[in-house]
Amino acid sequence: MDNRLSRSTLPLLFVCFLAGCATGQGSTQVAAEATAPAQSRDKFGDPAQYEVRDLPVTVQDLQTLERAAALLGSESAWNRNDDRQCADDEAMEKRSLFCALQRASADVYGSHDPYKIADHRRVALQEVRFAVEEATRGRELNHRLMDFNNLPDTTLADIKHVLAQATTRVRARLSAN
Known part of the structure; x- marks a missing residue:
């Protein structure tokens, strides 16, 4: 030996x-x-695992996206300065993209723990992340949802567009099932 x-x-x-x-x-x-x-060891699991684009989609994913879009229905409801701390957003009823998705997820599923991989990486949230990637090609974003929300040139129309794109994809995937 x-x-x-x-x-x-x-x-x-x-x-x-x-x-x-x-x-x-x-x-x-x-x-x-x-x-x-x-x-x-990693708080959110294997990074390659949560970037998979063909995880099973559910009706709740569609409901989450529709609820998030409703929460961000107007300029007065949008917080363009996200810090990923949603308690203050809830108090003001003015949410960032991240916090709207978190609130919508909690409304649909009954809870949302941002430190629990199963909640944080649900298909609905991932589809929005993928839409953000496409909308920001060439830009380095550490936290896709927060950084996209906070870009100086991001508008509420841009936020609604990525939500609509994710909703269309989830709806199509549900129809295919």
């Missing part, structure tokens, strides 16, 4: 060292986390 360290072992040892494994503190937890699949 070769006693040299393999390249795959070195990162584990480094993580272990940083967490205090040398003194025995936290060694079991750190070793388990370091060897666990990425999706169990």
Whole structure:
């Protein structure tokens, strides 16, 4: 047996060292986390998984998009300065694209937890993200919904357009089923 360290072992040892494994503190937890699949460590799971465009669509996805569009029915209902903190938006009844989708999702499903992958990456929300990507080709957006909402040249008509595009796609997918 070769006693040299393999390249795959070195990162584990480094993580272990940083967490205090040398003194025995936290060694079991750190070793388990370091060897666990990425999706169990990442708050939102495997990034490739939630960019899949053919997840099963439901009637609730369509209802969510229709509700979000209704919530953003006028300029006075749109918050163009999103911070992804929706409690203040709710109090003002003036929502960003992100917060309108979050509220609509909660209205349709009964709840919406932005830190729960199943809620945050529902088909309706993903279809809006994909429509935003198409509308902003060539622009780097860290948080598609917030950054698109906050672009100086984004108008409420642009917001309504991406919602309409997502709604059309979800409706077509439902019809195909």
